Amino acid sequence: MLKQSIESLGNRTIQGVWRIGFAARFFVAMLLHSGTAFRRFGLTIREMYFTGVLSLIIILVSGLFVGMVLGLQGYETQQRFGSESALGTLVALSLVRELGPVLAGLLFASRAGSAITAEIGLMKATEQLSAMEMMAVDPIARVVAPRFWAGVISMPLLAALFSAMGILGGYLVGVLLIGVDVGTFWSQMKSSVDFEQDILNGVIKSVVFGVAITTIALFEGYDAPPTAEGVSGATTRTVVTSSLAVLALDFVLTAFMFRGLN
Amino acid sequence: MHNDTLVEIEDVAFGYGARPVLKGINLTARRGQVIAIMGSSGCGKTTLLRLIGGQIKPGQGKVRVAGESVGELDSAALYRLRRKMGMLFQFGALFTDISVFDNVAFQLREHTDLPEDTIRDLVLMKLHAVGLRGAAHLMPSELSGGMARRVALARAIALDPMLVMYDEPFAGLDPISLGVTGNLIRRLTDTLGLTSLVVTHDVQESLKIVDYVYFVSEGVVVAEGTAAEIRASGLPYVHQFVHGEADGPVPFHYPAPSYADDLGLRRQGA
Numbered sequence: 001m002l003k004q005s006i007e008s009l010g011n012r013t014i015q016g017v018w019r020i021g022f023a024a025r026f027f028v029a030m031l032l033h034s035g036t037a038f039r040r041f042g043l044t045i046r047e048m049y050f051t052g053v054l055s056l057i058i059i060l061v062s063g064l065f066v067g068m069v070l071g072l073q074g075y076e077t078q079q080r081f082g083s084e085s086a087l088g089t090l091v092a093l094s095l096v097r098e099l100g101p102v103l104a105g106l107l108f109a110s111r112a113g114s115a116i117t118a119e120i121g122l123m124k125a126t127e128q129l130s131a132m133e134m135m136a137v138d139p140i141a142r143v144v145a146p147r148f149w150a151g152v153i154s155m156p157l158l159a160a161l162f163s164a165m166g167i168l169g170g171y172l173v174g175v176l177l178i179g180v181d182v183g184t185f186w187s188q189m190k191s192s193v194d195f196e197q198d199i200l201n202g203v204i205k206s207v208v209f210g211v212a213i214t215t216i217a218l219f220e221g222y223d224a225p226p227t228a229e230g231v232s233g234a235t236t237r238t239v240v241t242s243s244l245a246v247l248a249l250d251f252v253l254t255a256f257m258f259r260g261l262n
Numbered sequence: 263m264h265n266d267t268l269v270e271i272e273d274v275a276f277g278y279g280a281r282p283v284l285k286g287i288n289l290t291a292r293r294g295q296v297i298a299i300m301g302s303s304g305c306g307k308t309t310l311l312r313l314i315g316g317q318i319k320p321g322q323g324k325v326r327v328a329g330e331s332v333g334e335l336d337s338a339a340l341y342r343l344r345r346k347m348g349m350l351f352q353f354g355a356l357f358t359d360i361s362v363f364d365n366v367a368f369q370l371r372e373h374t375d376l377p378e379d380t381i382r383d384l385v386l387m388k389l390h391a392v393g394l395r396g397a398a399h400l401m402p403s404e405l406s407g408g409m410a411r412r413v414a415l416a417r418a419i420a421l422d423p424m425l426v427m428y429d430e431p432f433a434g435l436d437p438i439s440l441g442v443t444g445n446l447i448r449r450l451t452d453t454l455g456l457t458s459l460v461v462t463h464d465v466q467e468s469l470k471i472v473d474y475v476y477f478v479s480e481g482v483v484v485a486e487g488t489a490a491e492i493r494a495s496g497l498p499y500v501h502q503f504v505h506g507e508a509d510g511p512v513p514f515h516y517p518a519p520s521y522a523d524d525l526g527l528r529r530q531g532a
């Protein structure tokens with residue numbers, strides 16, 4: 001009984017390590033075979049439509065609501081310290097540094113990541129990937145790499161739009177609803193948001209999240225057992241793993257980026 | 263080795279995991295021939311085609327296509343060789359996100375610089391050959407199983423390969439399409455000088471068009487011969503297959519413990 005459970009624990013650990021190895025090899029192969037994705041950029045653009053453009057609605061709407069909530073909560077808190085004039089700063093900094101990349105990443109993982117995994121997994125299950133190989137076309141170059149670059153390019157754009165919508169939401173609530181002075185709102189924001197410290201770091205975060213989410217989604221799809229349960233399990237794993245990856249990476253990146261501050 | 267030999271399989275063994283599927287297969291296909299590979303379900307026919315296509319590597323023995331040992335090629339050489347092969351997958355394997363036309367045009371666009379006009383003509387010609395020129399604009403999800411298979415056939419021959427492998431081209435076809443498809447395979451082979459390997463269960467239809475037949479059972483070739491030899495064969499195995507009898511040397515059942523044991527009858531009787 002005890003021996004069995006130790007054995008199965010060992011087995012699962014070994015399998016997990018193998019999978020990480022496969023994923024790393026997959027990642028390298030994807031980068032090495034990226035030529036097609038750039039030479040025939042139309043392929044990548046097409047995927048940007050499916051991953052990026054189709055995620056727009058959810059990103060824009062969520063961004064607006066998050067910004068509105070930030071406006072309410074921020075005003076509530078700042079009022080206690082008599083610093084409600086800094087509402088613009090609070091909204092902009094939280095969005096650009098943290099909430100924009102992280103929430104857009106989480107939404108991207110569940111909207112686009114799951115779709116990528118399901119699509120690749122089904123292409124594998126229905127032998128479309130084998131058929132492509134038999135037609136002397138490398139599926140990594142033709143199918144996987146364009147989706148990867150589409151995700152990596154879309155993610156920072158989506159995060160930026162999320163932040164922009166959030167700031168708009170903060171403005172709607174803070175200025176129009178509560179009545180914070182409109183001049184103070186914008187000028188405080190402008191003077192305290194630093195391009196390199198805040199915006200650039202936010203962009204770096206969203207690019208890293210884009211790489212992580214699309215890699216996980218593509219690998220899960222490519223590695224899925226070619227059955228209905230296999231693909232559905234892989235889809236779930238994509239959402240869970242990439243969401244956790246976004247949060248963990250966010251912590252690590254934040255620790256590095258804002259270490260020198262204060 | 264004949265110098266017009268295109269495919270040569272020499273004592274090839276292969277297994278998935280520990281279970282052996284092929285145990286020393288020998289098979290030769292000369293240019294211009296239509297070869298049928300027959301055998302009961304699960305005996306490893308699809309596996310054999312995948313070995314020839316280089317998707318899996320033999321555990322023992324050699325698979326040679328056009329003189330090259332498929333299992334030992336690096337991926338660039340393998341892809342070069344595959345440009346000269348066409349394969350019809352057992353379940354079609356059409357790309358579901360693009361139309362019938364684009365499916366057939368896929369290889370032409372990937373591997374040639376032909377102008378779109380020429381591609382259009384070529385695609386319509388191939389689709390016409392399988393009777394589906396009118397279906398060019400449909401999506402694969404709008405096709406019936408038999409239609410999808412015929413589109414897959416058109417796609418397999420799009421680049422005029424030297425070797426075409428058909429995994430059950432006749433399954434799911436009505437008698438008319440069946441006859442047409444059989445004749446199409448024969449005619450393509452003769453007019454384009456290619457070589458066809460046809461995996462099939464359809465003994466009557468395939469005997470009309472093939473030059474040579476291999477019967478596979480339990481991982482080895484148990485009988486081979488020309489269509490006439492096969493029809494006349496007295497071998498019990500071949501006889502059973504040609505006449506579709508349940509009793510004979512070919513086991514209908516996948517290996518299993520005894521039926522009585524599985525149902526728990528023995529225990530009750532004891």
Ligand SMILES: Nc1ncnc2c1ncn2[C@@H]1O[C@H](COP(=O)(O)OP(=O)(O)OP(=O)(O)O)[C@@H](O)[C@H]1O
Pocket residue numbers: 278283301302303304305306307308309310352
């Ligand atoms: N990917 C795989 N992993 C493990 N076993 C497999 C795999 N593919 C096939 N097999 C096994 O190998 C054997 C041969 O399979 P194969 O698909 O070659 O049969 P087949 O002759 O094409 O059968 P059918 O006429 O039903 O298509 C089967 O018994 C099957 O259980």
Ligand SMILES: [Mg+2]
Pocket residue numbers: 307308309352429
């Ligand atoms: Mg088969």
